[in-house]
Amino acid sequence: MDLSYTAEEEEFRARLRQWLAKTLPGLPPKPSPDDWPGRRAYDLGWQRTLYDAGYAGLHWPADAGGRGATPTQHLIFLEETEKAGAPYVGANFVGLLHAGPTIAAEGSAEQRARWLPPVLRGQEVWCQGFSEPDAGSDLAALRTHARRDGDDYVVNGSKIWTSHAEVADWCELLVRTDPEAPKHRGISWLAMPMDAPGITVRPLRTLAGSTEFAEVFLDDVRVPVAHRVGEENDGWRVTMVTLSFERGTAFVGEVVACRRVLDELAREARKNGRWDDTPLRRRLGRLNAEFRALWRLTQWNVSESQRTGGVPGVGGSVFKLRYSQARQELYDAAAEVLGPEALDLGREWTTDRLSSLSYTIAAGTSQIQRNIVAERILGLPKGR
DSSP: OOOSOOHHHHHHHHHHHHHHHHHGGGSOOOOOTTOHHHHHHHHHHHHHHHHHHTOTTTTSOGGGTSOOOOHHHHHHHHHHHHHTTOOOOGGGHIIIIIIHHHHHHHOOHHHHHHHHHHHHHTOOOEEEEOOOTTTTTOGGGOOOEEEEETTEEEEEEEEOSOTTGGGOSEEEEEEESOTTSOTTTSEEEEEEETTSTTEEEEEEOOTTSOOOEEEEEEEEEEEEGGGEESSTTBHHHHHHHHHHHHHHTTTHHHHHHHHHHHHHHHHHHHHHTGGGOHHHHHHHHHHHHHHHHHHHHHHHHHHHHHHTTSOOOTHHHHHHHHHHHHHHHHHHHHHHHHGGGGGOTTSHHHHHHHHHGGGGTTTSOHHHHHHHIIIIISOOOOOO
16 A cells, blocks of 8 residues: 555645535534534535535545545545534535445445435435344344335334434445345345334433434334345445445544544643653553554555445454544543543543544444454354
8 A cells, every 4th residue: 555645646635635624614603512403404404415516426426426535545535524613524424424325335326316415515414224123233133124015114112212213314224135035134224214113212311411313113114125235135245335334434534533622732731741651651652542443444445445345344443443442442542631521521532532432333243343354354163
């Protein structure tokens, strides 16, 4: 992997910096964290701004509505937008980082034409209906079932930890379409409209006080068969495509954010006198090396996904496993830097620390990631 930048890439960086410097001061103020309709409007407004400027779906293939940018240009975009303090994808993250790339890779021409442009233009929000209350970390143990009835599936069951279900237009939904098949083979991937009759959304409040997740109950919900992505009962394979994006590239921007937080922690430590604590300085130095290494791994993963057709490989599990732990260690260090102020829930680092606790569970638990690394990378036998 060539880590140097070409003249064309440096020119792209310069143009992007100029555009960000001109655009960001004109953005409206951010809405309250509890105002989800306001946050949806804000996040989609930013997405539309990116779209109008030609930066939406930068790394998506051109035939999916993106710009077909190189992996390096994609990483430059993430670096510069984070450094400039640009808005994150927010409520649009499932559509942009999970569902959209999956549909681009696995959907039919009609599905790509229907669902991808509204995501890129900032018109529709997606949520993720994968996890279930009784399945634990075994996603294939899902029980939500879909019975074929003519041109529709009739869906019954429930989902939990459904991101942004309160404000979503669509849900990437996993259902069991063949209850007699082995559990990994009887699953289908559906795009479910969230305004369909029979859907009940119940928000969940997290430890950090947010309601970005919800329980979703499905009672005879009709989903057109035409909304199935991939073949019937082939949903597990399609799901692995979704999860490869979630683990392999969806956290890329967050690595840049963590490096920024680390710099802010060092400045805060110098200001409040904690910089004289030699073990703390060593801890921050080690974290600096850790996130630099994770950034290099990110560059490799993004480049590898481009080489293999745009779908990240199992290297994403290596990244996700280490990043989850490093993020928790970063915010533990933040608590050490802040001292008693770390108990103030009004401080951004405090709420981020609470949020970081979920990262060893979200997008596949660390135990699952270790199994993937052991079996698919190291070639170890499957556990019994």
